[in-house]
Amino acid sequence: MTVRVVPDVPLDRARGLHVVTLGTAAGPAIRSECPGIATAVVVDGRFYLVDFGLGVTRAAHAAGLRGENLRACFVTHLHSDHVAELPAYLLWNWGRPVRGFTEPVRILGPGPADPEAGSVGTAGLVERVLGAYSYDIDVRIVDEGRPPLYDLVRAEEITLPPSAAAADGEHTPPMDPFTVYEDEAVRVSAVLVEHPPIFPAFAFRFDTAHGSVVVSGDTTECANTSTLAAGADLLVHEAVNLDFYRAGDFAPEFLRHQEISHTTPDGVGRVASRARVGGVVLSHLAGVATDEQWTGGVSAEYDGPVAVARPGDVWAVSAEAAVPRAAAVLHSA
Ligand SMILES: [Zn+2]
Numbered sequence: 445m446t447v448r449v450v451p452d453v454p455l456d457r458a459r460g461l462h463v464v465t466l467g468t469a470a471g472p473a474i475r476s477e478c479p480g481i482a483t484a485v486v487v488d489g490r491f492y493l494v495d496f497g498l499g500v501t502r503a504a505h506a507a508g509l510r511g512e513n514l515r516a517c518f519v520t521h522l523h524s525d526h527v528a529e530l531p532a533y534l535l536w537n538w539g540r541p542v543r544g545f546t547e548p549v550r551i552l553g554p555g556p557a558d559p560e561a562g563s564v565g566t567a568g569l570v571e572r573v574l575g576a577y578s579y580d581i582d583v584r585i586v587d588e589g590r591p592p593l594y595d596l597v598r599a600e601e602i603t604l605p606p607s608a609a610a611a612d613g614e615h616t617p618p619m620d621p622f623t624v625y626e627d628e629a630v631r632v633s634a635v636l637v638e639h640p641p642i643f644p645a646f647a648f649r650f651d652t653a654h655g656s657v658v659v660s661g662d663t664t665e666c667a668n669t670s671t672l673a674a675g676a677d678l679l680v681h682e683a684v685n686l687d688f689y690r691a692g693d694f695a696p697e698f699l700r701h702q703e704i705s706h707t708t709p710d711g712v713g714r715v716a717s718r719a720r721v722g723g724v725v726l727s728h729l730a731g732v733a734t735d736e737q738w739t740g741g742v743s744a745e746y747d748g749p750v751a752v753a754r755p756g757d758v759w760a761v762s763a764e765a766a767v768p769r770a771a772a773v774l775h776s777a
Contacts, residue, residue, distance in 0.1 A: 519553025520661030709741025
């Protein structure tokens with residue numbers, strides 16, 4: 445059972461599977477104090493980052509996560525609010541002076557949507573970031589004795605399976621999850637989700653000895669998310685409050701994007717219900733709503749526990765997780 449906890453030991457010494465909702469805000473817009481979207485999956489003290497929203501560097505540090513315990517990073521898609529702080533995160537978490545990473549870290553994410561048109565995928569993004577900051581990096585290699593950052597960051601663009609042949613920025617065919625990463629602690633699988641016009645856009649599932657968690661990324665209500673999340677202990681899913689945007693002064697194009705590219709709370713409930721997940725945490729909250737409005741929509745379609753993430757919340761997914769000093773079980777409707 446997933447519970448929101450205050451860990452009684454630092455996360456880098458915690459046993460079990462924890463999820464930290466580092467940032468929960470959607471979009472390149474400041475509508476609250478919440479940092480932008482970023483999620484950490486912590487397995488026996490080592491962690492995996494999903495997305496690099498604005499504020500992830502400070503949020504990860506505040507959660508007790510240090511680069512020396514980072515194993516791999518996953519980018520769901522290349523909207524700026526998911527990768528804006530990738531440069532700062534790498535530059536602030538590299539080498540000994542900051543307990544940064546000194547072993548190679550893989551960054552997995554989408555390839556370019558349209559290479560012939562010159563669009564850049566994850567590898568191009570990371571390469572250009574390292575190039576753009578090469579003056580600083582080169583100085584610190586010599587001046588501070590840091591290891592070459594260029595050799596420590598390995599960007600990999602996720603190869604789409606044959607079942608994705610018909611996919612584009614508008615349509616996402618049904619597909620089985622496919623493995624994108626594996627080490628001794630986790631197996632990470634992915635599916636394409638539907639987030640037009642962005643392509644590719646992924647959801648990721650982490651399977652561990654202590655349980656499983658799925659991060660939806662940005663998506664409309666999508667059957668592939670349910671397939672990926674089947675039987676998972678925890679689904680961290682995005683949500684949009686369309687009423688908030690419909691009541692505001694927004695361009696028709698913007699409203700249309702919210703309607704076809706994001707998931708209403710009741711849509712999240714249907715995804716969770718089909719997947720029979722153990723619990724739902726809402727993060728990447730687009731628009732303003734009360735907790736009751738967010739969770740009420742989910743609970744109209746799903747009879748399991750559901751909660752709204754706050755920045756920095758720690759969710760203990762497994763029974764083997766550190767015994768919480770304070771805990772609140774997710775509330776069922
Ligand atoms: Zn997006």
